[in-house]
Amino acid sequence: MIISIASGKGGTGKTTVATNLAVSVSGPVQLLDCDVEEPNAHLFLRPSIQETKTVNTPIPEIDLDKCTHCKKCAEICRFRAIAVLGDTVLTFPELCHSCGGCLAVCPEGAITEKGRELGVLEAGAMNGVSFVHGRLRVGEAMSPPLIRAVRDRTWADGLTLIDAPPGTSCPVIAAMKDTDFVLLVTEPTPFGLHDLKLAVEAVKILDIPMGLVINRADVGDDHVREYAHAEGLPILMEIPYDRQIAESYSRGEMFALALPEWKARFRELIEKIETMTGKGVGAQ
Amino acid sequence: MKELVILSGKGGTGKTSLTAAFATLATGCLLCDADVDAADLHLLMQPDIRKRTDFQGGGVAVIDPQRCTECGTCIEMCRWAAIGPDFIVDEIGCEGCGVCVDFCPEQAIDFPVKTCGQWFISDTRFGPMVHARLGIAEENSGKLVALVRQQARQLAEERGLDLILTDGPPGVGCPVIASVGGATSVVIVAEPTISGIHDMARAIELCRHFNVPVMVCINKSDLNLDNSATIERMAREGGLPVVGRVPFDQAFTRAMVQGKTLLEYDGTGPAGVHLRQVWESILNISAMRAEK
Numbered sequence: 001m002i003i004s005i006a007s008g009k010g011g012t013g014k015t016t017v018a019t020n021l022a023v024s025v026s027g028p029v030q031l032l033d034c035d036v037e038e039p040n041a042h043l044f045l046r047p048s049i050q051e052t053k054t055v056n057t058p059i060p061e062i063d064l065d066k067c068t069h070c071k072k073c074a075e076i077c078r079f080r081a082i083a084v085l086g087d088t089v090l091t092f093p094e095l096c097h098s099c100g101g102c103l104a105v106c107p108e109g110a111i112t113e114k115g116r117e118l119g120v121l122e123a124g125a126m127n128g129v130s131f132v133h134g135r136l137r138v139g140e141a142m143s144p145p146l147i148r149a150v151r152d153r154t155w156a157d158g159l160t161l162i163d164a165p166p167g168t169s170c171p172v173i174a175a176m177k178d179t180d181f182v183l184l185v186t187e188p189t190p191f192g193l194h195d196l197k198l199a200v201e202a203v204k205i206l207d208i209p210m211g212l213v214i215n216r217a218d219v220g221d222d223h224v225r226e227y228a229h230a231e232g233l234p235i236l237m238e239i240p241y242d243r244q245i246a247e248s249y250s251r252g253e254m255f256a257l258a259l260p261e262w263k264a265r266f267r268e269l270i271e272k273i274e275t276m277t278g279k280g281v282g283a284q
Numbered sequence: 285m286k287e288l289v290i291l292s293g294k295g296g297t298g299k300t301s302l303t304a305a306f307a308t309l310a311t312g313c314l315l316c317d318a319d320v321d322a323a324d325l326h327l328l329m330q331p332d333i334r335k336r337t338d339f340q341g342g343g344v345a346v347i348d349p350q351r352c353t354e355c356g357t358c359i360e361m362c363r364w365a366a367i368g369p370d371f372i373v374d375e376i377g378c379e380g381c382g383v384c385v386d387f388c389p390e391q392a393i394d395f396p397v398k399t400c401g402q403w404f405i406s407d408t409r410f411g412p413m414v415h416a417r418l419g420i421a422e423e424n425s426g427k428l429v430a431l432v433r434q435q436a437r438q439l440a441e442e443r444g445l446d447l448i449l450t451d452g453p454p455g456v457g458c459p460v461i462a463s464v465g466g467a468t469s470v471v472i473v474a475e476p477t478i479s480g481i482h483d484m485a486r487a488i489e490l491c492r493h494f495n496v497p498v499m500v501c502i503n504k505s506d507l508n509l510d511n512s513a514t515i516e517r518m519a520r521e522g523g524l525p526v527v528g529r530v531p532f533d534q535a536f537t538r539a540m541v542q543g544k545t546l547l548e549y550d551g552t553g554p555a556g557v558h559l560r561q562v563w564e565s566i567l568n569i570s571a572m573r574a575e576k
Contacts, residue, residue, distance in 0.1 A: 008322050009295065009296065009322055009324070010294065010295010010296045010322075010454040011294060011295040011296010011297060011454075012295075012296060015479065037455035037456045037457040037460075037486075038293050038294055038295075038454070038455055038479075038482070038486060040294070040479040040482060040483070043479055043482055076382070076383070078342060078343065078380060078381055078382045079381070097381055098363065099363055099379060099381030099383050100363055100383065101381055101382070101383040101386065104361065104383065105386065136457060138489045138490050139461070139490060139493040139494075140457075141457055141458040141461050142457075142458070143457045165455065166295045166321075166322065166454050166455070167321035167322050167425075167453070167454075167455075168321055168322065168418075168420050168421060169321045169418060169421065169422055169423065169425045169459075170421075170422075170423045170425075171457065172421075173376060173421050177376070177377075189540055189541065190324075190327045190540050190541060191300065191324045191540060194322075194324055194327055195322040195324065198322060198420060201420045202420045202421050205420060205421050206376070206421075219537050220540075220541055221541050246507060247507060249477060250476060250478065250480075250507050250508035250511055251478065251508065251511075252477075252479075
């Protein structure tokens with residue numbers, strides 16, 4: 001079973017929920033941190049990294065000896081990543097989406113592909129939790145291919161948790177797509193509610209069952225609960241605002257390890273999701 | 285004209301609450317919400333929308349079943365596996381590259397331009413505001429951010445406003461890159477948590493990459509005093525000014541619930557007092573004082 005943990009608004013507690021879930025469940029579990037712009041799960045899990053791999057995306061390389069400056073490559077490129085000016089061919093690798101159109105259209109076979117570095121993938125483990133994350137190279141704009149490279153490590157069976165980035169655009173879709181359940185972490189504030197509604201719409205488009213975790217549940221107002229009720233969204237867990245939890249978070253600690261009652265609650269959360277999806281952690 | 289962009293790296297550190305508080309303190313500014321993906325500034329500003337414009341993104345492939353002979357060329361060439369075995373394009377998966385359109389031997393694939401959001405020019409009690417809403421599950425957020433900032437500059441010029449306050453998105457990816465280029469300065473709102481520090485460091489690196497001056501503001505500073513000291517040390521070592529510490533204050537949430545900026549809600553509490561000092565420090569930073 002694959003559970004993605006998403007939110008819309010940033011800073012609501014996605015990583016807190018993902019890491020505490022990972023250390024609470026019994027049996028093998030895998031955590032994929034797909035917030036490749038700002039990966040944080042490793043700061044809490046502190047896994048020993050056993051593998052580091054550069055992730056590239058293909059971009060065109062033009063053989064000027066073969067090129068006849070016919071401009072077909074520039075014409076097919078919707079992202080304006082190739083320009084032909086007289087007998088010069090310019091490529092703009094940061095604009096390239098790696099669609100391969102130029103390569104396919106070139107009548108001279110003058111285009112091959114080389115890699116542009118998007119970032120690195122790191123994999124490791126900590127106390128039975130298998131861990132993979134991506135780190136986008138700072139200055140790189142294109143995160144979805146790196147997210148997909150992390151997602152490619154998804155186990156064939158067993159429990160996989162995906163820590164998604166904030167927002168509702170392409171990186172979030174890349175992280176949530178084809179998962180079995182989306183756990184939306186929100187807070188009961190106007191910002192939390194506004195962004196939760198956007199996230200719910202995104203999950204509906206992807207047609208994935210979902211449920212809520214309300215973090216800092218006792219601050220703000222009741223509108224998130226009213227919305228959840230009206231939408232028929234199950235509230236699967238509430239975590240109160242607790243200065244001690246906030247301080248332990250600031251130090252990079254997982255509160256489920258210090259407070260056994262919370263470990264039990266995170267296990268119950270997984271059981272509720274199993275019941276809702278009809279999938280055990282061992283099934284896909 | 286000067287543009288101050290508020291960033292953080294990590295989400296939820298207080299970018300929008302601080303942007304709104306600064307708007308209360310600035311005497312005449314234009315507000316720009318560059319977090320087009322999950323825009324929240326309007327919840328505190330209650331903007332009066334004066335002009336609404338559709339945002340045209342890229343194209344999306346649509347197969348005409350009348351002309352399609354199911355030869356499979358498009359499926360074979362699509363690198364995003366966005367075309368199903370039934371020859372229906374998954375709109376969410378489609379990258380908008382148009383390769384299938386060009387290679388379809390039957391010319392059976394249309395490529396209509398998609399409206400993937402809207403942008404707005406509004407009035408608020410603090411001045412004009414330019415903001416946007418990217419459609420759910422859409423691409424091109426960077427393009428929309430660039431458009432919103434360009435419109436903000438144009439409007440500020442028309443209205444004779446000297447300062448643009450831009451609320452930025454979280455992360456360091458596409459929309460953030462589109463938010464920082466050409467800005468006068470960036471304020472990074474950092475919280476004293478290990479993730480806040482980690483993400484601040486990446487946001488600083490990004491600003492360096494694009495040669496934009498950075499200052500650091502520590503929010504929720506009393507949550508972890510050791511980590512706050514670490515942030516100050518990192519800023520000092522990087523030659524970056526620290527414009528102040530704002531203590532954790534539940535008044536931020538209470539103000540938000542009422543749709544007010546913190547200073548409208550409670551100007552004399554601990555956070556309010558510190559925010560005034562932070563704003564004074566920002567205005568005294570050389571990048572903000574320089575003529576431009």
